[in-house]
Amino acid sequence: MIEVEDLRKEYDGLVAVDDVSFAAGPGEIFGLLGPNGAGKSTTIGCISGLLMPTAGRVRVQGHDVAREPRAAKSGMGIVPQEVALYEDLPAEENLRFWGEAYGLRGQPLAERVREVLEIVGLSDRAADLVETFSGGMKRRLNFGCGIVHRPQVLLLDEPTVGVDPQSRVRLLDLVREQATAGVCVLYTTHYMEEAEQLCDRLAILDHGRIIAAGTLEDLRGSMGERDLVRLSGAFDPEAIRESMRSLDEVEIVSSGAEQIALAVPGASRRLPEILSAVAAGGGVVRETTVTRPSLESLFIRLTGKELRE
Amino acid sequence: MRFILATARKDLLRIRRDWPALLLWMGIPLMVGGLLVVMFGGDATPTARLLVADRDGSLVARLLTGVFEQGPVGEIVEVEAVELEEGRRRIEDGDASGLLVIPERFGRAVLDGEPATLELVTNPSQSVLPGILEEMLDLALEASEVLRRLFDEPIDRILLDVDGEGSPADSTVASIATAFNRAGEGARGWLLPPAIELETVALAEGEEFDFGRAFFPGMLILALLFMATGLSTDLWSERRSGTLRRAVVAPRGAGTIVAGKWLAGSAALALVSAVGLAAGRWAFGIEIADPLLAFFWLALVGTGLLALFTLVQLLARSERGGNVLVNAVTLPLAMLGGSFFPFETMPSWMAQIGQTTPNGWALLRLRAIVDGAAEPGLLAVSAVAVLSVVIVLGWIVARRLGSWAA
Numbered sequence: 001m002i003e004v005e006d007l008r009k010e011y012d013g014l015v016a017v018d019d020v021s022f023a024a025g026p027g028e029i030f031g032l033l034g035p036n037g038a039g040k041s042t043t044i045g046c047i048s049g050l051l052m053p054t055a056g057r058v059r060v061q062g063h064d065v066a067r068e069p070r071a072a073k074s075g076m077g078i079v080p081q082e083v084a085l086y087e088d089l090p091a092e093e094n095l096r097f098w099g100e101a102y103g104l105r106g107q108p109l110a111e112r113v114r115e116v117l118e119i120v121g122l123s124d125r126a127a128d129l130v131e132t133f134s135g136g137m138k139r140r141l142n143f144g145c146g147i148v149h150r151p152q153v154l155l156l157d158e159p160t161v162g163v164d165p166q167s168r169v170r171l172l173d174l175v176r177e178q179a180t181a182g183v184c185v186l187y188t189t190h191y192m193e194e195a196e197q198l199c200d201r202l203a204i205l206d207h208g209r210i211i212a213a214g215t216l217e218d219l220r221g222s223m224g225e226r227d228l229v230r231l232s233g234a235f236d237p238e239a240i241r242e243s244m245r246s247l248d249e250v251e252i253v254s255s256g257a258e259q260i261a262l263a264v265p266g267a268s269r270r271l272p273e274i275l276s277a278v279a280a281g282g283g284v285v286r287e288t289t290v291t292r293p294s295l296e297s298l299f300i301r302l303t304g305k306e307l308r309e
Numbered sequence: 310m311r312f313i314l315a316t317a318r319k320d321l322l323r324i325r326r327d328w329p330a331l332l333l334w335m336g337i338p339l340m341v342g343g344l345l346v347v348m349f350g351g352d353a354t355p356t357a358r359l360l361v362a363d364r365d366g367s368l369v370a371r372l373l374t375g376v377f378e379q380g381p382v383g384e385i386v387e388v389e390a391v392e393l394e395e396g397r398r399r400i401e402d403g404d405a406s407g408l409l410v411i412p413e414r415f416g417r418a419v420l421d422g423e424p425a426t427l428e429l430v431t432n433p434s435q436s437v438l439p440g441i442l443e444e445m446l447d448l449a450l451e452a453s454e455v456l457r458r459l460f461d462e463p464i465d466r467i468l469l470d471v472d473g474e475g476s477p478a479d480s481t482v483a484s485i486a487t488a489f490n491r492a493g494e495g496a497r498g499w500l501l502p503p504a505i506e507l508e509t510v511a512l513a514e515g516e517e518f519d520f521g522r523a524f525f526p527g528m529l530i531l532a533l534l535f536m537a538t539g540l541s542t543d544l545w546s547e548r549r550s551g552t553l554r555r556a557v558v559a560p561r562g563a564g565t566i567v568a569g570k571w572l573a574g575s576a577a578l579a580l581v582s583a584v585g586l587a588a589g590r591w592a593f594g595i596e597i598a599d600p601l602l603a604f605f606w607l608a609l610v611g612t613g614l615l616a617l618f619t620l621v622q623l624l625a626r627s628e629r630g631g632n633v634l635v636n637a638v639t640l641p642l643a644m645l646g647g648s649f650f651p652f653e654t655m656p657s658w659m660a661q662i663g664q665t666t667p668n669g670w671a672l673l674r675l676r677a678i679v680d681g682a683a684e685p686g687l688l689a690v691s692a693v694a695v696l697s698v699v700i701v702l703g704w705i706v707a708r709r710l711g712s713w714a715a
Contacts, residue, residue, distance in 0.1 A: 045715060050554055050557065070562075073560040074560045076558075078558055081551075083551070084551030085552065088323050088326050089319065089322060089326075093322065097316075101315065103312075
């Protein structure tokens, strides 16, 4: 349904996306995970036809987005990062307009508008102006506008940003329902928990490049069975590096004057010897955190920084 | 086509919800026009009130006062006889433009060719009208001096007779008339033919400069100018909210969005044009030779201006920059294009420049339509030209819109 090959996008010589390739099929939720500025929105922009790729090819439902834009776009739904709604119009008018934008009209449109209002839980507010809605309600309507024309491919660009926990759960349920109905979903986020809960397959982006890709199990496996140990305090990185040499299977992921990250199998059992090595290196530990293998620990291991940085 | 209509419908709903802006677009130019008409034209002809304290009461004094009540001067000067004290009080209160004090024995002094003093007190808070009074008084006194020299003999006879008791005898009146005739015959050589031949051409009825009529079409164009500016800014609000990005990735593309937005804009502009024309007819009493043609021309011109300002908005890098840029274009157009100042009141070089601006060019044709002087052929060519410009601008805007929205 979505095929991205060797995608590259430059802005005035600045490379935003480089050599990105992936594919997602019907009923699959494919996640693009990465920090702000990693290139997720640019990738979605190229897939949706908003941006023209500098190089590479994007096909949606077999249609090249650059060469057959109308055919490629007709089965595509988009839920942008911002709440792209007409706040001075009622909810039903918004749904009606976006339905018409994709060719719906007449009775089928009216029925679909009612149905989507039901799906997103806004039937009782159908005639109210969007400007009177809460943030969560706006996000749900934003999602509704993306699915009003029953797309086969759904692009979701961080749809839960700034949403309260209750609305987030509701939105994630809506996304799952779409996938269950056979829709191919491309989901970008920088929330690891969301990606872990939702996505069947994932690609982790950093600085415009895919640094890891696969199922959640694949990615966890690439971490091995190693936990992530983060130490906060005061350190001499060189001295710590030297003192850690004596410890087996301990990998220094990142080291700084105030924080050190280590990948260690069975970290909770090996904490005493790790702390001894740090003390031997002249370090003072104020806080210790042990994390089980996760996307976050994978991201830190791959990039040396946290996802939300 | 359906998506164009859907976009137009959506924008019209949004414009309707923002009805205060619509009222302002309609109201500001009409208000400005009304003020300008009241200030400079219409029925509000300025009049100078001249208070006359005639302490002489002679024929000469009455003739002098009559100078201000005759002919064109009489249309702008209102003479009111007052007692001296009342006159001084009222001129101090600013209740008149001037107070003329004619002293006792003024008439006799004029007829005797002796020096006499007139007192004209003017209102310091006024500048133009007291000046007119002074000029008129100087002129009247010089004329009296000429007449005194020209009709020297009959005037002397009058003086001799007036010195006696009762009415002059018939023989005296007859001899005075004969003396006037002789004096007139004597002056004929240099009075007739006159040294200056004055040719007076009467203006055809309705050809007088009518400020209301001159301002009204300009105000309508000004309303469209403001409204097109306001409508063009909606692109920024759509860009800010993300709806524009969402719309340009829909299958129908940017061209239909532009067409839909301009269609809605045209409808709103047409509504304002209709209201403006109706207001001109019913509120200001301005006759419009062909209201329907004026309506269509205004709607078309408004769409052209909207297209122009949309493109100007797309040239800016930010919303603030867009507003500055559009204002930088709008204000000179409004000033030069005959809306604030009719072309008739401009220096000719400025009027020529103004008539080449888009709104000035459109205004000339609108005035021709309002006056019933529009040439159908020229108007048809002009309409095609505006449509062509709208299509070309639409193509440019549609091509730029996708990348601009991103």
